[in-house]
Amino acid sequence: MASNAREAMERLASESFSLVILDINLPDQSGFEVFTEMQAHKNYKSTPVIFLTAQSEISSKIAAFSMGAEDYIVKPFNALELKARVEAKLRRADSLARSNVSLCKGQLQLDASTQRAYSLEGAEPRAIHLTPREFNLLFFLAKNEEHVLTRAQLLDAVWGGSGEVFDRAVDTHISAIRRKLGSLSGYIQSVPGAGYRFSCLKHSQSGSKAA
Template sequence: MSLRILIVEDEPSIAELIAINLIHAGYEVKRAMQTDIAVTMMRDSLPNLLILDWMLPGKSGVQFAKELRANERTRSLPILMLTAKSEESDKVLGLDSGADDYVTKPFSPKELVARVNALLRRQAPLADVGPLSVGPLRLDPLSHRVTALWPNMEPQTLPLGPTEYRLLQFLMTNPERVHSRANLLDKVWGNEVYIEERTVDVHIKRLRAALSSSDCDRYIETVRGSGYRITKIPTQT
């Protein structure tokens, strides 16, 4: 069965270009010109990936991405942001809104398909491992659930987007080790993808924000000049 992709893009020529290339790559494609139509289309069945334009009539792609990440049903939906904005601050804003990747217009159709392929591959587990545990954090690859377990407290399920989940899974599989941004890009994003190292910082920030509600963000440490690690005994208390 083909994987399904929903394109939310109000420029018909661009939507058509994307759709043709994705169909040739073996995907099933649907299109919506604005967010309210996309919501209706996703009501019964979610796509495997959403390609979302930044500038849309009625509601921007950035706002829509934030709403999708705040909804439990769509929290793990992979989002590829598509926009003409190319400044670094714009890229950070797009990623901060909840997008997993970012492609600027004009774009190479081959590159866009490669990014779609990579995003969907990242939905698979990093490795065939059992439940992981670091400090109060518990990660179950089978249920795709992350839980905070503090003594004398009820377990708290933590809402993570797909990239943050995969990033945490890799860190928990390799605790107490410092990982450079380049290494994280290789292991979590895949070395064939055109991703800037700055993207790692944005997703670390998003991961910490998701863990902060349970006071678990301090387990993700920055090692100045080297990268990031997850530790069983944080220095910050």
């Protein structure tokens, strides 16, 4: 256990952790800033992070989930509930690591073992820099290609059905993924009144007509 941000970053640099529980109100730095530093670190960009904090404002929760946090628990908390949530996040991370290691859909390649995404449009693969949450969401959509997935299904699969997450968190992450996909953004289709579908078919047909 680290008492401040500096100590936390020192331990992260010298030790290995499967999951991190992080407070927002640290004495020397915001927990949000520590999370940002973790995502920039190659060894921890895919590590699940649970915020455990006294801040109950909706804006803080939305900020945490938008950044890619796995969960957000408000103090005071039940120790058994925290234990259950931690175990659930670890099981999900392990399941993803053991699932299909690589997916290649159209001109998009996803590597689950490293949580890296690549565009195969050019002569050389182009890295698409996604947060862990964005990668997991895109991977789940691509794995269920051509199936319409509701926001509730996406929340359950990627966020673990946490009661603190809102439907709009899915929309926010989808928008961010589309921006990063660039010309491949058409792979993610909105289905009015239902949710989202991953499909390479329409995108490929459009590309053929333009050629």
